[in-house]
Amino acid sequence: MRQPNVLFIMPDEMRGDCLSLEGHPVLETPVIDSIGEGGTYFSRAYTTSPSCIPARHAMMTGLYPSSNGMVGYRGGIPLEFPTLAQTLKDSGYATSLVGRCMHLSPADEPYGFEKRILGSTYIKDDDYAKFLKDKAPESGGIEGIGISCNGREARGWPLEESLHPSHWTVSQARELLGNHEGDQPIFHVTSFYSPHSPLFPPQKLMDDFMEMELPNLAIGEWASPPSPEEYENDIDSPRVNMKGEELRRAQAGYFGLIKHIDHLVEGLIDDFKEKSESMDRPWVIIFSTDHGEMLGDHYYFRKCEPYEGSSRIPFLIQASEEFGFKKAQKCTTPVCLEDIMPTLLDMCQVSFSGNLDGKSLVGILRGDSEGVRDCLHTEHATCYSKEQGFHMLTDGSLKYIWRPYTGQEQLFDLNEDPNEIVDLSCSEGHRQHIDNFRRELVSTLTGRPEGFVENGQLITGCDYPPFMESMA
Secondary structure (H helix, E strand, O other): OOOOEEEEEEEEOOOOOOOHHHOOOOOOOHHHHHHHHOOEEEOOEEOOOOOHHHHHHHHHHOOOHHHHOEOOOOOOOEOOOOOHHHHHHHOOOEEEEEEOOOOOEOOOOOOOOOEEEEOOOOOOOOHHHHHHHHHOHHHOOHHHHOOOOOOOOEOOEOOOHHHOHHHHHHHHHHHHHHOOOOOOOEEEEEEEEEEOOOEOOEHHHHHHHHOOOOOOOOOOOOOOOOOHHHHOOOOOOOEOOOOHHHHHHHHHHHHHHHHHHHHHHHHHHHHHHHHHHHOOOOEEEEEEOOOOOOOOHHHEOOOOOOOHHHHEOOEEEEEOHHHOOOOOEEEOOOEEHHHHHHHHHHHOOOOOOOOOOOOOOHHHHHOOOOOOOOOEEEEEOOOOOHHHOEEEEEOOOEEEEEOOOOOOEEEEEOOOOOOOOOOOOOOHHHHHHHHHHHHHHHHHHOOOOOOOEEOOEEOOOOOOOOEOHHHO
């Protein structure tokens, strides 16, 4: 079989439950769903570090945060490991990226992408910013829209839809694919900034969702609201107590951005399949994201948390008939972003001599295997406060959380309690599970430079910086 063309569709900050395939109460995503319906949908997919920089480092290298060194949010650190894009480029692929950058440093280093057309909502001189300034100079650019690129405020996009960053991203991607000449196989990433804030979907979508009965927040029995001083005067606060109109607008803005992406990618997928057919090449489509969004659940906004809204992500893979993969397959084994690189290298018939922590999912896609790991470890270093850093373990059914600064533990039954309302960590009936997870975490963290383990015991109060200097 010839090497396939690959299309990776990557929104930013998209929750794993925001698919109609997941039974979402108001959000319909038929185009995104179709990827899973024509292939495999991984319902227990997680980011191993839920913020943009460590998540993208992990995805691009196939290495866990503890292996590549980036265990939290910190910019300015060059990536010292081979990337997926560079490996495919070195093997003869035409590599391209349109839209949101991969958040790697230095910003002008392509890390294997031969062509980059970059568009964000906060970089003043990238390709999209120049486009908007040219097409709508009276708008004042992206800053003229007037809402935060990290906050919870929401309003409809005030300009023509063709000027929206998501629309621009897909238009540029379709044009780039259409202009591809020759027989060189394609690895292309369409990278959206949405549904990351700013929450500004096209006005019609904003209005449509505002008219719906939107879902209630998940508020755990264990969760406590912030004091008003913590967030009322800070639109970017990670701790919130959203309700009423503020909550409805944030939800409508977020869901509207996802619905917009679902609408836009239909043409992109059609173009990609037609291009692959004209090249007589098989094809692969992957849809996933870097991390999720708490969206008010448990009094949190944004990411960096171990809870489902922040850490669980959509992950769908479909391939052309030549691969013989199963269709409409739901997989409940834990998978992660690191699995993308070995999976694609396997499917693209590309050898790799370096280290990879991720696992090829080809056996699962074929229906020959039920899983690639028994337990998945995720983490995020201190970000907004020392108490926030965490380590999490999940086998796909239970989730164990340990906060290294305070020693707090939590345990959730994801099958019976997917919204993580009841913390079972103090339940005598689950003492054995806690002990087992604690031993697993001790094994995972032994030898880490932060000093999380001493004499076979978890140690609290350790410094937990976002970059492991010893890995540099």
